[in-house]
Amino acid sequence: MRVLLQRVSRASVTVSEEIVGAIDAGLLLFVGFTDGDSQKEIQYFAEKVVNLRIFEDHDGKMNRSLLDVKGSILSVSQFTLYGDCRKGRRPNFMAAARPDEASALYDQWNKALTMKGIRVKxxxxxAMMDVELINDGPVTLFLDSLSNPVL
Known part of the structure; x- marks a missing residue:
């Protein structure tokens, strides 16, 4: 499982010229799944994302979590996070989970975030999506289950 996390002032996603999801302050999450991902990764990263202290406190230090600031999440599926560009000029996406498996994991992911008390769009x-965002900071982090010794 991979999550590209961006702290945003606002973000939205549009499909066929219609806004299907939008948030104000919070996190834009691009999420991708690979074979073998399970509830273990989903639960670990859901807990990690909502509790990461990446929002500023009154002293300007990143010391507050998404839960602390009562922020929202815009979650966008992104199989291209598993693009392998090491050979040739065209990315290889063989490491990405099959669409049926990834779709089920994506639904479970969004439910896990919602169960943490977060508003999730x-x-x-x-779908082909247009994503707009105002990156706050900018703060961008990459979470990867393969590089995490806890999982």
Whole structure:
């Protein structure tokens, strides 16, 4: 599982010229799944994302979590996070989970975030989407289950 996390002032996702998800202050999450991902990764990263202290406190230090600031999440499925560009000029996406498996994991992911008390908006799985955001900071982090010794 991979999550590209961006702290945003606002973000939205549009499909066929219609806004399908939008948030104000919070996190834009691009999420991708690979074979073998399960509830273990989903639960670990859901807990990690909502509790990361990446929002500023009164002293300007990143010391507050999404829960602390009562922020929202815009969650966008992104199989291209598993693009392998090491050979040739065209990315290889063989490491990305099959669409049926990824769709089920994406639904479980969004439910896990919602169960943490977060307002979650989403894109449309498998659709061509336009994503707009105002990156706050900028703060961008990359979470990867393969590089995490806890999982």
């Amino acid at each position: 989403t894109g449309v799985f498998g």
